[in-house]
Amino acid sequence: MLDQSTICAISTSPGIGAIAVIRLSGSEAITIADKIFKSPKQGKTLAVQKANTIHFGQIIQNNDVIDEVVISLFKAPHSFTGENSVEIACHGSTYIQQKILEVLIENGARLAMPGEFTQRAFLNGKMDLSQAEAVADVISSSNAAAHKLAINQMRGGFSKEIGALRDQLLHFTAMVELELDFAEEEVEFADRKELRNLTERIELLLRKLKDSFQLGNAIKKGIPIAIVGETNVGKSTLLNALLNEDKAIVSDIHGTTRDVIEDVVNIHGTAFRFFDTAGIRDTDDHIENLGIERSYSKLELATVVLLVVDTENPYPIIEQRIRKIRERVSENQTLIIVANKIDSGLGKTIQLLEVLELTDNEKMVFIAAKQKENLDKLIDFMIHSVNFDAASQQDIIVTNARHYEILKNAHEAILRVLNGLDMQISGDFLAQDIRECLHYLGEITGEISTDEVLGHIFASFCIGK
Structure with a gap:
C-alpha cells in the first residue's frame, strides 16, 4: 500500500558542492515547505502559487536564516511522483543540507527510504515497473x-x-x-x-x-574481453596500453601474471571489461597452472578473445597456438589475433601471418604494444566485433x-x-x-x-x- 506520509531526502551526491538539491514529496509537501520558507518579495504562500514555478527566498528556523534558496514547485498529479512535490536548491555545504533536512523533519516530514520517490511514481501510475x-x-x-x-x-x-x-x-x-x-x-x-x-x-x-540479454548485459557492465596467449608475448603490455596505466606487472620473466587481472575502461563511449590472463604454457608450477585454468575459464566467458602472439617467434609455434585457441572459441565469440612486436619481429613470420586464412568470426591486427603502434586499429576491431546495430536500430x-x-x-x-x-x-x-x-x-x-x-x-x- 502507498504510504501517505511526506518524505524528504538529499537528491544530489554526498559531500560539498556548489549547489545541493533536497526533495520533498507527499500530500503535505507544500504545506511543510510554507512553514519554513519566506519570500522577501512575493509575500504569498507557496500553496497559492501556480504549479511548475520557481521561487527565491530563505529557509527559516526560529527566525534564523539557514540559507537563501530557490524552490521549484510541482502540484499533483503533474510531478515525478504524482504527488505534491517541492525541490529546494540550496548552497552545497553539508551543514546547510543537514540543517534543512532537520527543519523539514521537525515540521512533519520523514526521511525517505532508498528509491522511495521512484517507488511512489510507480505506485501512483506515473511509470510501470520496468520504467522505474x-x-x-x-x-x-x-x-x-x-x-x-x-x-x-x-x-x-x-x-x-x-x-x-x-x-x-x-x-x-x-x-x-x-x-x-x-x-x-x-x-x-x-x-x-x-x-x-x-x-x-x-x-x-x-x-x-x-x-x-547477452548483448545488453555486455553494454551495461562492459564488453568482456579476454587477453590470452603464451608467456612473454606482451599481454600485460597490451593491457597497460589499452588502460593507459601500469595496471599489470611487465617483466621478461616467464609466468609473471599468475592470476586474472581485471579492469574496465571506457573507449569512444563503449565500456570494455578486460581480463589479462596468465600465460598459457606447459609448467610444473602448481600456482601457475591454477592461473592457466582461470585463463581458459575467462576465455569461455568473453565476448571478444584477444589472442596475442609474438612475431619474434617462428611461424609454426604461433600457428600451433592459434589452432589450440580456435578449438576453445565458439562461433558466438569474436577472435582477434593480435600479432605483437612487429617493430622487432621476424619478417617471414609476419608475411605468413598476413596470408593466414581467417573465419567469419576472426580478425587479425599487427601492433607494437610497447610503442602503442596500430592500437587504434585494434580498438576499432573490438568496437565493431560486437553487434551494436540492434541497439542503434532501436530494437529492444x-x-x-x-x-x-x-x-x-x-x-x-x-x-x-x-x-x-x-x-x-x-x-x-x-x-x-x-x-x-x-x-x-x-x-x-x-x-x-x-x-x-x-x-x-x-x-x-x-x-x-
Missing part, C-alpha cells in the same frame, strides 16, 4: 551505449513491447476459457490456426528478447537480469502452448499455460507484483531518487 528500474540504469550508466538503452527503456520502449504481447495473449486466453463454459456443446471460439500463428510470433519475439535490448529470468520462464510457458497445440490437448490445459505466460509478462511491468519484489528492486536505488 530503468531510472536506476540511467543514473548508473557509464557509457553512451548503456545510457541510450536505459533512456529507451525509461521512455517505455520495453513496456510497449511487453504490453502488446500481453494484449494479444489476453484476447486468446479469453476465447479459450470461454470454450470451457460450453464444453458440452463442443463450441470452438479460438481458431487454433490463428492461435498457433500468434503463439509462434510470440515465441520468436520472447526468444529474441531473451537472447538479447534486455539489460536487466530480473527481466531476463522472467523472459526465460515466459518463453518456456509459450513453448508448452505450442507443444499443446501440436498434441491437440484440451483448452483448459492450453489456457493454463497461456495464463502462466501472462503472469510472467505482468511481473516485468509490475501489473503483477509483491511487496517483497518491490522492496528488493527499490532497495538498490540511492536515497533521494
Whole structure:
C-alpha cells in the first residue's frame, strides 16, 4: 500500500558542492515547505502559487536564516511522483543540507527510504515497473551505449513491447476459457490456426528478447574481453596500453601474471571489461597452472578473445597456438589475433601471418604494444566485433537480469502452448499455460507484483531518487 506520509531526502551526491538539491514529496509537501520558507518579495504562500514555478527566498528556523534558496514547485498529479512535490536548491555545504533536512523533519516530514520517490511514481501510475528500474540504469550508466538503452527503456520502449504481447495473449486466453463454459456443446471460439500463428510470433519475439540479454548485459557492465596467449608475448603490455596505466606487472620473466587481472575502461563511449590472463604454457608450477585454468575459464566467458602472439617467434609455434585457441572459441565469440612486436619481429613470420586464412568470426591486427603502434586499429576491431546495430536500430535490448529470468520462464510457458497445440490437448490445459505466460509478462511491468519484489528492486536505488 502507498504510504501517505511526506518524505524528504538529499537528491544530489554526498559531500560539498556548489549547489545541493533536497526533495520533498507527499500530500503535505507544500504545506511543510510554507512553514519554513519566506519570500522577501512575493509575500504569498507557496500553496497559492501556480504549479511548475520557481521561487527565491530563505529557509527559516526560529527566525534564523539557514540559507537563501530557490524552490521549484510541482502540484499533483503533474510531478515525478504524482504527488505534491517541492525541490529546494540550496548552497552545497553539508551543514546547510543537514540543517534543512532537520527543519523539514521537525515540521512533519520523514526521511525517505532508498528509491522511495521512484517507488511512489510507480505506485501512483506515473511509470510501470520496468520504467522505474530503468531510472536506476540511467543514473548508473557509464557509457553512451548503456545510457541510450536505459533512456529507451525509461521512455517505455520495453513496456510497449511487453504490453502488446500481453494484449494479444489476453484476447486468446479469453476465447479459450470461454470454450470451457460450453464444453458440452463442443463450441470452438479460438481458431487454433490463428492461435498457433500468434503463439509462434510470440515465441520468436520472447526468444529474441531473451537472447538479447547477452548483448545488453555486455553494454551495461562492459564488453568482456579476454587477453590470452603464451608467456612473454606482451599481454600485460597490451593491457597497460589499452588502460593507459601500469595496471599489470611487465617483466621478461616467464609466468609473471599468475592470476586474472581485471579492469574496465571506457573507449569512444563503449565500456570494455578486460581480463589479462596468465600465460598459457606447459609448467610444473602448481600456482601457475591454477592461473592457466582461470585463463581458459575467462576465455569461455568473453565476448571478444584477444589472442596475442609474438612475431619474434617462428611461424609454426604461433600457428600451433592459434589452432589450440580456435578449438576453445565458439562461433558466438569474436577472435582477434593480435600479432605483437612487429617493430622487432621476424619478417617471414609476419608475411605468413598476413596470408593466414581467417573465419567469419576472426580478425587479425599487427601492433607494437610497447610503442602503442596500430592500437587504434585494434580498438576499432573490438568496437565493431560486437553487434551494436540492434541497439542503434532501436530494437529492444534486455539489460536487466530480473527481466531476463522472467523472459526465460515466459518463453518456456509459450513453448508448452505450442507443444499443446501440436498434441491437440484440451483448452483448459492450453489456457493454463497461456495464463502462466501472462503472469510472467505482468511481473516485468509490475501489473503483477509483491511487496517483497518491490522492496528488493527499490532497495538498490540511492536515497533521494
